[in-house]
Amino acid sequence: MAVKYLQRYRDGDRMNHWFIAIMFVMAGLSGLAFFHPSLFFFTNLFGGGQWTRILHPFMGVLMVIGFLGLFFKLWRDNVINAGDWAWAAKAGDMLRGDKSGMPPVGKYNFGQKAVFWVMAVSLIVLLVTGVMFWRPWFAPYFPIPVLRAAVLLHSVAALALLFATMAHVYAAIWVKGTVRAMTRGTVTENWARLNHPLWHEEVTKGR
Numbered sequence: 001m002a003v004k005y006l007q008r009y010r011d012g013d014r015m016n017h018w019f020i021a022i023m024f025v026m027a028g029l030s031g032l033a034f035f036h037p038s039l040f041f042f043t044n045l046f047g048g049g050q051w052t053r054i055l056h057p058f059m060g061v062l063m064v065i066g067f068l069g070l071f072f073k074l075w076r077d078n079v080i081n082a083g084d085w086a087w088a089a090k091a092g093d094m095l096r097g098d099k100s101g102m103p104p105v106g107k108y109n110f111g112q113k114a115v116f117w118v119m120a121v122s123l124i125v126l127l128v129t130g131v132m133f134w135r136p137w138f139a140p141y142f143p144i145p146v147l148r149a150a151v152l153l154h155s156v157a158a159l160a161l162l163f164a165t166m167a168h169v170y171a172a173i174w175v176k177g178t179v180r181a182m183t184r185g186t187v188t189e190n191w192a193r194l195n196h197p198l199w200h201e202e203v204t205k206g207r
Contacts, residue, residue: 005186023063030056084110104197125157
C-alpha cells in the first residue's frame with residue numbers, strides 16, 4: 001500500500017525556518033565569544049574580535065526579522081487552550097513511552113506551543129536589550145546601571161532561547177518522521193493521525 005503524505009509546511013516557511021536556524025547558530029557563536037574569555041576563540045569564525053562585535057547585532061536582528069515572518073503566520077495555531085493543559089498533565093506518561101492516554105491535539109501540542117512562546121519572548125528581550133547596548137549607536141543614551149541590567153537580561157534571554165531550541169531539536173529527532181516536515185515539507189498520514197489527530201482530521205476533511 002502506497003504511503004500517503006500531507007503538506008505540513010510550504011517551501012517559503014521551510015526556507016524561513018532554516019534561515020532563522022542559520023542566524024541562530026551564527027549569532028549564538030558570536031555571542032558566546034564575548035560571554036567568557038575562554039570562548040573568545042569563536043571570533044576566528046567571523047574574522048576576529050572587531051568583526052565579530054560588528055556582525056553579532058546584525059545577525060541577531062536578521063534572526064528576529066525571520067522569526068517575525070513565522071510568528072505572524074503561526075501564532076494563532078500556538079494559542080494555548082484547555083485541551084493543551086490536559087495534554088500537559090499526561091506528558092509524563094508520554095515521556096515514559098505510553099501514548100495511549102494522550103488527549104488529541106491540533107497542529108501543535110502543548111510542548112511545541114510552549115517552545116514557540118519562550119522563543120518569541122526571548123527574542124523580544126534579546127532585541128530590546130541588544131539595541132540598548134549596541135555601540136556606538138544607542139548605548140550612549142542609557143546610564144551605566146541600565147546598560148549592566150540590559151546585559152544581564154540579554155544573557156538570561158539567550159540561555160532561555162538556547163534551551164528552548166535544544167528542546168525543539170530533541171523533540172524533532174525523538175518523534176520519528178518529524179524532521180521530514182522541515183526538510184521536505186510533508187509528513188505521512190500515519191504520523192499526522194498518531195501525533196496530531198485533530199490537525200489530521202482538519203486537513204483530510206472532505207476527502
